[in-house]
Amino acid sequence: MRVGIDIxxxxxxxxxxxxxxxxxxxxxxxxxxxxxxxEQIIQRMAALIKELLKExxxxxxxxxxxxIACPGTVDPAQGTVVYSNNIRWENVPILAWxxxxxxxxxxxxxxxxxxxxxxxxxxxxKGRKNAILLTxxxxxxxxxxxxxxxxxxxxxxxxxxxxxxxxxNGRLCSCGRRGCLEMYxxxxxxxxSAREKAEKYPGSQMNILSxxxxxxxxxxxxxxxxxxxxxxxxxxxxxxEKDLATGIANLINIFRPEVVILGGGVSAQKNYLTDQLQKxxxxxxxxxxxxxxxxxxxxxxxxxxxxxxxxxxx
Amino acid sequence: MRVGIDIxxxxxxxxxxxxxxxxxxxxxxxxxxxxxxxEQIIQRMAALIKELLKExxxxxxxxxxxxIACPGTVDPAQGTVVYSNNIRWENVPILAWxxxxxxxxxxxxxxxxxxxxxxxxxxxxKGRKNAILLTxxxxxxxxxxxxxxxxxxxxxxxxxxxxxxxxxNGRLCSCGRRGCLEMYxxxxxxxxSAREKAEKYPGSQMNILSxxxxxxxxxxxxxxxxxxxxxxxxxxxxxxEKDLATGIANLINIFRPEVVILGGGVSAQKNYLTDQLQKxxxxxxxxxxxxxxxxxxxxxxxxxxxxxxxxxxx
Numbered sequence: 001m002r003v004g005i006d007i008x009x010x011x012x013x014x015x016x017x018x019x020x021x022x023x024x025x026x027x028x029x030x031x032x033x034x035x036x037x038x039e040q041i042i043q044r045m046a047a048l049i050k051e052l053l054k055e056x057x058x059x060x061x062x063x064x065x066x067x068i069a070c071p072g073t074v075d076p077a078q079g080t081v082v083y084s085n086n087i088r089w090e091n092v093p094i095l096a097w098x099x100x101x102x103x104x105x106x107x108x109x110x111x112x113x114x115x116x117x118x119x120x121x122x123x124x125x126k127g128r129k130n131a132i133l134l135t136x137x138x139x140x141x142x143x144x145x146x147x148x149x150x151x152x153x154x155x156x157x158x159x160x161x162x163x164x165x166x167x168x169n170g171r172l173c174s175c176g177r178r179g180c181l182e183m184y185x186x187x188x189x190x191x192x193s194a195r196e197k198a199e200k201y202p203g204s205q206m207n208i209l210s211x212x213x214x215x216x217x218x219x220x221x222x223x224x225x226x227x228x229x230x231x232x233x234x235x236x237x238x239x240x241e242k243d244l245a246t247g248i249a250n251l252i253n254i255f256r257p258e259v260v261i262l263g264g265g266v267s268a269q270k271n272y273l274t275d276q277l278q279k280x281x282x283x284x285x286x287x288x289x290x291x292x293x294x295x296x297x298x299x300x301x302x303x304x305x306x307x308x309x310x311x312x313x314x
Numbered sequence: 315m316r317v318g319i320d321i322x323x324x325x326x327x328x329x330x331x332x333x334x335x336x337x338x339x340x341x342x343x344x345x346x347x348x349x350x351x352x353e354q355i356i357q358r359m360a361a362l363i364k365e366l367l368k369e370x371x372x373x374x375x376x377x378x379x380x381x382i383a384c385p386g387t388v389d390p391a392q393g394t395v396v397y398s399n400n401i402r403w404e405n406v407p408i409l410a411w412x413x414x415x416x417x418x419x420x421x422x423x424x425x426x427x428x429x430x431x432x433x434x435x436x437x438x439x440k441g442r443k444n445a446i447l448l449t450x451x452x453x454x455x456x457x458x459x460x461x462x463x464x465x466x467x468x469x470x471x472x473x474x475x476x477x478x479x480x481x482x483n484g485r486l487c488s489c490g491r492r493g494c495l496e497m498y499x500x501x502x503x504x505x506x507s508a509r510e511k512a513e514k515y516p517g518s519q520m521n522i523l524s525x526x527x528x529x530x531x532x533x534x535x536x537x538x539x540x541x542x543x544x545x546x547x548x549x550x551x552x553x554x555e556k557d558l559a560t561g562i563a564n565l566i567n568i569f570r571p572e573v574v575i576l577g578g579g580v581s582a583q584k585n586y587l588t589d590q591l592q593k594x595x596x597x598x599x600x601x602x603x604x605x606x607x608x609x610x611x612x613x614x615x616x617x618x619x620x621x622x623x624x625x626x627x628x
Contacts, residue, residue, distance in 0.1 A: 153570025256467025
């Protein structure tokens with residue numbers, strides 16, 4: 001048995017994971033990063049792990065490992081969260097603090113990296129040793145698995161494909177660059193452009209389906225309107241897919257992975273989205289049909305991917 | 315002793331390389347890909363290798379390996395040139411054909427990949443196991459070394475960072491995409507934008523230094539004019555550096571290499587270019603100063619890098 005922890009902006013989830021990558025039990029606490037110090041949060045996290053093990057009658061020495069998936073930049077070798085914007089942590093020695101409470105081997109990874117690992121172990125890329133995961137949410141998280149391991153270059157900072165510029169001098173990203181993939185391919189970017197478009201086209205199905213509440217226009221409504229051939233929604237989705245395909249093709253031209261996995265809210269569109277992306281990407285990859293084009297699939301583990309991957313870090 | 319072959323559009327170079335990564339002897343023949351079949355060229359290549367060994371009194375069985383660096387898409391595992399635009403080859407089983415003539419272990423790599431390996435063995439990244447080389451020439455070749463080995467994803471097609479889009483809907487690239495890094499950061503792109511700019515600014519130093527021959531405006535003249543604070547040249551160089559830095563930062567955000575090496579004609583500017591790029595890149599890398607930013611350096615082996623790297627393929 002292993003424990004995988006997924007730290008999010010709102011909640012911290014702990015999963016007890018068995019050797020077949022199944023979550024046996026799961027507990028959740030609030031993150032409270034706005035009111036509590038990192039030390040306090042980590043204290044509660046240790047208690048959460050102990051509780052999870054106790055309730056499932058797993059002794060500490062029988063727990064093979066605890067893995068932590070954390071948003072932002074982490075230093076897995078040092079066991080330190082270098083910087084996490086979501087939870088406002090900077091240089092937090094999370095593993096050292098947890099080890100004061102628990103005598104179990106512990107590991108740390110970026111959350112998207114852990115999710116990518118989880119999908120290759122027990123999810124959409126099961127049995128594959130080389131995969132890229134892009135999580136399309138508030139931002140674009142990215143995790144790359146090569147030879148069965150999380151791909152991290154030698155220097156601190158992590159692999160951040162979401163912060164690859166696809167538009168020189170483009171939209172200003174929270175990272176400080178202009179034109180990052182995240183500014184075009186995230187779920188937030190999709191919603192922003194849909195809301196802008198809906199304002200220009202008052203008769204759009206997006207306005208009707210959202211009861212004329214722009215803030216209620218979400219991915220589901222956008223794709224629903226697009227399927228009804230609503231002109232404004234068709235434009236929004238088509239541009240979104242083109243930009244996402246540009247980012248995916250960039251990554252295929254670099255990593256040539258066996259599979260590209262999409263996670264996050266937008267991936268609920270499954271084949272409807274990936275079939276279209278696959279068509280666009282074939283035309284964009286270097287060498288075209290002379291190279292090999294990986295399949296684009298959607299996440300199978302969803303929000304559990306990070307916990308499952310974290311449990312199998314080493 | 316080992317032999318490294320570098321196949322170019324105009325010439326094929328063969329180098330006899332010792333264990334300290336030094337070229338002991340070198341022979342060159344014309345490629346003649348417009349008039350000869352791949353089989354004929356490979357026949358001459360085998361003769362070239364035999365001649366090089368004979369003249370240096372190295373018996374075939376004493377030659378540890380022959381490595382081939384070839385432009386375009388190669389399949390190292392199959393020993394096949396999948397597609398090379400420069401020399402018009404498609405699906406050429408180069409290693410199988412060479413093995414009919416020579417009983418020496420043989421290996422194949424893309425030319426930029428081999429050059430990157432060469433630089434890590436005996437050049438600008440000597441002693442480093444993780445480096446990216448970008449050769450700024452007609453196009454932008456790219457080679458990535460991770461853990462001391464050429465980085466190639468699992469699927470056929472190669473790692474082609476020059477064909478990463480940095481401008482959605484940008485300039486049309488020969489690969490079929492729009493906005494590839496190559497269309498902004500190659501030496502050709504620099505010269506093209508300088509010639510266009512010089513035409514608009516007849517009084518530019520670039521026109522004076524080139525004797526009013528736009529086709530004579532090359533990298534040397536552009537940087538010379540820029541150093542003289544010629545307004546047109548300053549604009550051209552500044553935009554070029556910004557685009558190149560965008561590409562480099564994209565790659566740092568993905569690979570976090572220990573060092574980034576620039577090769578090709580433009581790299582003759584050495585520190586004058588890299589100092590400026592370093593300043594731009596620091597601001598562009600994810601996590602900024604909280605991450606680690608690799609040094610940007612220029613090639614030390616120049617045109618020999620491919621031969622040296624090829625000799626040490628395995």
